[in-house]
Amino acid sequence: MSPANFLNKNPKNNRRENLADRIYGQIKDMIFNFELLPGDFFSEADIAERFQASRTPVREALYRLRREQYVDVHFRSGWQVKPFDFQVFEELYDVRILLEEAAIDRLCAMTETPEPLQELRDFWLADASEWITDIRLSEKDREFHSQLVAAAGNREMHQIHRDISERIHIIRRLDFTKDYRIEATYEEHGAILEAIAHHRADHAKRLMAAHIAVSRDEVRKITIHMLQEARARHLDASNNDSNDLSQNS
Amino acid sequence: MSPANFLNKNPKNNRRENLADRIYGQIKDMIFNFELLPGDFFSEADIAERFQASRTPVREALYRLRREQYVDVHFRSGWQVKPFDFQVFEELYDVRILLEEAAIDRLCAMTETPEPLQELRDFWLADASEWITDIRLSEKDREFHSQLVAAAGNREMHQIHRDISERIHIIRRLDFTKDYRIEATYEEHGAILEAIAHHRADHAKRLMAAHIAVSRDEVRKITIHMLQEARARHLDASNNDSNDLSQNS
DNA sequence: GTGCTCTAACTTGTATACAAGACAGAGCAC
DNA sequence: GTGCTCTGTCTTGTATACAAGTTAGAGCAC
Numbered sequence: 001m002s003p004a005n006f007l008n009k010n011p012k013n014n015r016r017e018n019l020a021d022r023i024y025g026q027i028k029d030m031i032f033n034f035e036l037l038p039g040d041f042f043s044e045a046d047i048a049e050r051f052q053a054s055r056t057p058v059r060e061a062l063y064r065l066r067r068e069q070y071v072d073v074h075f076r077s078g079w080q081v082k083p084f085d086f087q088v089f090e091e092l093y094d095v096r097i098l099l100e101e102a103a104i105d106r107l108c109a110m111t112e113t114p115e116p117l118q119e120l121r122d123f124w125l126a127d128a129s130e131w132i133t134d135i136r137l138s139e140k141d142r143e144f145h146s147q148l149v150a151a152a153g154n155r156e157m158h159q160i161h162r163d164i165s166e167r168i169h170i171i172r173r174l175d176f177t178k179d180y181r182i183e184a185t186y187e188e189h190g191a192i193l194e195a196i197a198h199h200r201a202d203h204a205k206r207l208m209a210a211h212i213a214v215s216r217d218e219v220r221k222i223t224i225h226m227l228q229e230a231r232a233r234h235l236d237a238s239n240n241d242s243n244d245l246s247q248n249s
Numbered sequence: 250m251s252p253a254n255f256l257n258k259n260p261k262n263n264r265r266e267n268l269a270d271r272i273y274g275q276i277k278d279m280i281f282n283f284e285l286l287p288g289d290f291f292s293e294a295d296i297a298e299r300f301q302a303s304r305t306p307v308r309e310a311l312y313r314l315r316r317e318q319y320v321d322v323h324f325r326s327g328w329q330v331k332p333f334d335f336q337v338f339e340e341l342y343d344v345r346i347l348l349e350e351a352a353i354d355r356l357c358a359m360t361e362t363p364e365p366l367q368e369l370r371d372f373w374l375a376d377a378s379e380w381i382t383d384i385r386l387s388e389k390d391r392e393f394h395s396q397l398v399a400a401a402g403n404r405e406m407h408q409i410h411r412d413i414s415e416r417i418h419i420i421r422r423l424d425f426t427k428d429y430r431i432e433a434t435y436e437e438h439g440a441i442l443e444a445i446a447h448h449r450a451d452h453a454k455r456l457m458a459a460h461i462a463v464s465r466d467e468v469r470k471i472t473i474h475m476l477q478e479a480r481a482r483h484l485d486a487s488n489n490d491s492n493d494l495s496q497n498s
Numbered sequence: 499g500t501g502c503t504c505t506a507a508c509t510t511g512t513a514t515a516c517a518a519g520a521c522a523g524a525g526c527a528c
Numbered sequence: 529g530t531g532c533t534c535t536g537t538c539t540t541g542t543a544t545a546c547a548a549g550t551t552a553g554a555g556c557a558c
Contacts, residue, residue, distance in 0.1 A: 043538080059540090092405050095405055292510085323510090
């Protein structure tokens, strides 16, 4: 317990390209893109071969994904993508509402509008001719909610909110395949920002809660549909393959 | 990506004694007991030797602790116990208040009292002659707040609350070295439970917010004191040792 | 003493080897 | 066909070897 070397210096260059980090992101992408379906089994060697790496960084990535509730490990029996549990998503949405309402309270209590909020207004209260109408709006939507919480000033709250958003992103982004949700998103975000600007906390919170609840209900339907579709596709593509598709949720 | 083996079975016996898990807990204990001080540097080999294990499970434990914000890794320059950042604790306390207030709202909205709540009443509203007055009360205090949130029924909210409590536990437990806080804890917890039982949500929330805020303020003072003490002790014990104690928070 | 260069000993990141349990399926008794 | 045992091959958990970068400090020029 006596390091002889790096005694009094304050080390720097903390971040560096890291194989484990890259693989972490790639596995997550596979899950998000339904290349790995909820319920699928796979092994560390599978992933290692797929990404031309050894098991070590793969294991690091998988343990991180496990901690984040995306996968499960079974003792000497392989890994499994966690089956969807819609109850969990419901609960995450509830916590999201809670956090964003708290953020609104704090923002409305401020005497002057923080800079990030003005940027949000510029984007979401823009003329309809400038609207983004494709899948990129999904990212903008995340930013809206994330920056709103960030602007409230509690970094830990912001981090928790980011983690939650990331976990439900897998289904939330599916919300933006329907045109009327695009229009509604602009309108609702705009109204929320206006309410905050006028320090009408209760009104803003009501709008936000309704906005998130609608999003949740829409997403629920779409996801079930997507899941069935993906499962059918997968079954079809692997008729003489031995992949398992058991979905036990 | 085609596992040939564990196809259609639903694996069981998930949990097993795991070296990495054990080391994870032991390192965390060392941090909590100030054997590893905030700011201390150490290497994976140090820990591995200490626990008579290889670097592999040690790394797994450390990466988990890093994700939970207890330590930092510096590229090829060793690990460091994260220096205390009291701003972070303040923010965590705020989120705790938020979550517990939300739990109170949900509990007060219920028509009948959940079973766990009755157990809490049995303990905290007991006669003073049955009070626990030593360090074990710290654990009971955690349980009070944890079970309150759990009883509200949102498992994700409960998990987040548990994570937060765990992170601030390192300083929160120091609160129970003073007798008057023991008495106050019993009184305040009792009052909160009574208010919930009578569906007085606003009153219960006020009590809870005040209760947590007092705890936070007390703990802040005590921690600074403990930290100075531990640093002095550590310096004294390692005069002809080369451990580093730089505290750069 | 001051500042430079070099080096040796450390560090983490990654790959690989080995240990030990889990399981599918062959073979066999019946 | 049914059910048992056995075995080979798969799995993760752990230890070790190697790669590549960092740094403290010796030695030296001045």
